[in-house]
Amino acid sequence: MRESNQDKTGKLSVDPNTPPAPQVPGRDVYFDRILKFVPAPLIAGYAAATGMITEDPVNIQLLSWVVFCVIWTMCPLYVIYIPGEAQQNEDCSKRFHVLASIICFPVWAFALGGPFSYIEGYRPLYGALVLVFASLILPLIQKMVMKLEFFKYKAV
Secondary structure (H helix, E strand, C coil): CCCEEECCCCCEEECCCCCCCCCCCCHHHHHHHHHCCCCHHHHHHHHHHHHHHHHCCCCHHHHHHHHHHHHHHHHHHHHHHCCCCCCCECCECHHHHHHHHHHHHHHHHHHHCHHHHHCCCCCHHHHHHHHHHHHHHHHHHHHHHCCCHHHCCCCC
């Protein structure tokens, strides 16, 4: 970290020989790592539906959970049945993509707040931490499960 000193006028000066602090990836980087496994139409649908349910403030908590559960249920179905929603190569099979979508959608929704914001004690900090940890752990899970025969890519 750069050292700073105050000069005689009270202004802070930075020692030019001190290296700058390392750059920390922003929250958007972690969102991007998670979202690549969630089908884009479902992200758009979730965003649209959560915007619509604000019209019913009486039932917003229930509707938030319904929207979350419906979209979460659709994640693996989109990956399996909608062409182009899953990348397939030696590093990532469709089966892994199904697993990743099941993990990543709730992580993303939790980071945004979604229905989880109605749980007593929820704080956006917790969502951000889960997002960071998931984006760091997911590549490890991918490397491990891709060694299993069930998850290996099979060219058709």
